[in-house]
Amino acid sequence: MYAAPSIQRLLDELEKLPGVGPKSAQRIAYWILNSSSSDALRLADAITDVKQHVHFCKRCFNYAQDELCEICASEKRDASVICVVSEPRDIPPIERTGVFSGTYHVLGGALSPLEGIGPDALHVTELLARLNDPGIKEVILATNPNVEGETTASYLARLIAPTGVKVTRLASGLPVGGDLEFADEVTLGRAIESRRVL
């Protein structure tokens, strides 16, 4: 396809983004070409800024702009509860629920023998170091409910057991508002096993 070199370069870079194919890349490129220079430069600046100023929180490995992330630095958060997640992107959905006011620990992945990801590739040692603080009362294992996430949760549960800290796991079951008819067998089976007394 014909395109001026600068436009072709922009198209190539845009197509690398997740969920952006050739058609979307072209729409975005024309939007950038048509927009005011200041609009386009604000986007370019935001990208540069995020790469320059965002790094990992020293304590929990969430994204942070200061030494500690906003959650670790906040006095309103309950530091006695640590919610362990695989990736920083798992934190916003938990925050949106509004039911959790503790702190987090980001592992940076999940155990996957097939992909060669062992405990050394994750921030496990740093998690155990945090548990030396006698103030820690509970660790919630919020890794994904898939093979890698479950493996990681079991591994961590065994590792943390000797410290005496309470270890919990997110419940599996039917999605709220979902239909029993359309639930997959594994989820429905788990919902029956984990049935609650009313």
Add this chain to the structure above:
Amino acid sequence: MYAAPSIQRLLDELEKLPGVGPKSAQRIAYWILNSSSSDALRLADAITDVKQHVHFCKRCFNYAQDELCEICASEKRDASVICVVSEPRDIPPIERTGVFSGTYHVLGGALSPLEGIGPDALHVTELLARLNDPGIKEVILATNPNVEGETTASYLARLIAPTGVKVTRLASGLPVGGDLEFADEVTLGRAIESRRVL
């Protein structure tokens, strides 16, 4: 939702892009955060570069990096045929067909009395000036087959008629590979009217 200020700013800018909602913005933002700094900066540079180096071709008003766009500057193109389009984004699809080797003229929009877009808002004067060249043999009106595009095409056809230059319009009809059953009545009606002798 919680996010570091730099990340929030990036999310805000990404959500302004066409076809990018909050979920896609988040996916792209995490991709940028996870990618190497050089990958992300290449995207930022490409955006800045396109705004700095791309402007309108002096002759045809397509996007260009030099005084003339690559098509106007090319010696391989047949300058005696001018294909008139509404926007620069209409050129790549025509180029992809591989059947056109002439040059273009970008109007910068289409006539729309409702939106107050008259001939003065389009590059009509510049088109007529190009037709003063006795070498011009044909003008193909390739505005969109919708109300504004048809209005613009009729207007230009009347305006160009006195110059004696041949004026043609893109054919309307059934899409190749399409199903007669699913064609809308207007398109099918046009296809019947414009039937060809075999």
